[in-house]
Amino acid sequence: MIVASILQPLEDVMSWALIHLHDLTGSWSWSIVALTIIVRMLLVPLTVKQIHSMQNLQAHAPEMKAIQQRYKHDRQKMNQEMMAFYKTNQINPASSCLPILAQFPVFISLFFVLRDAEKELIAQHGTQGLDWLGLITITEDTKVGWGPLLIVLYGISQLTSSYLMSQNMQPAQRIMLLLLPIAFIPFVLNFPSGLMLYWLTTNLWTTGQGLITRRLTPKP
Secondary structure, eight states, X not given: OHHHHHTHHHHHHHHHHHHHHHHHHSOHHHHHHHXXXXXXXXXXXXXXXXXXXXXXXXXXXXXXXXXXXXXXXXXXXXXXXXXXXXXXXXXXXXXXXXXXXXXXXXHHHHHHHHHTTTTTHHHHHOOOOSSGGGGSOTTSBTTSTTHHHHHXXXXXXXXXXXXXXXXXXXXXXXXXXXXXXXXHHHHHTTSBHHHHHHHHHHHHHHHHHHHHHHHHXXXX
């Protein structure tokens, strides 16, 4: 598969990290939690940039709305004026997507690693630990065993994270963002539980980080 071959170096890094974290924690589940925290820490600079970008957009929202109203019958002119406005005020709308885009290769790589974990990682480097988190079989589908509990926790954490992110959005955008986590549940039933554990930990980190950075980061 082309995607798998492109991401192979990242898969190798993640396998290496999981093995060493497993040696430290004795549990594959806790290894995934630790790996998630490490990934999120590496993404902190991008997240701070994202928050600055969102605050900058919010601060200039009235002016951008005025431009849209002024040229609402001339889409081409509107786009030209908006691009000029972005350049003048050093606004980069794409910055708000950077952490999400940076996480995507990690998410896909972890999927491939967990898909083959039973015959590679676990078979060669030990079983999954006896702590409570070890009850989660990271290679099984989320619809098996303790997986449904992970789905419930994912839904709650994703709704909380989405709610915090949507505070300053338009009502229609906010509703869409809040409904997406629920609509996505049928698709995650066949995901490895380890991948859902990564997602859950990411949501919890994002929620906590969002609460902290919004208090500490000054508005432009």
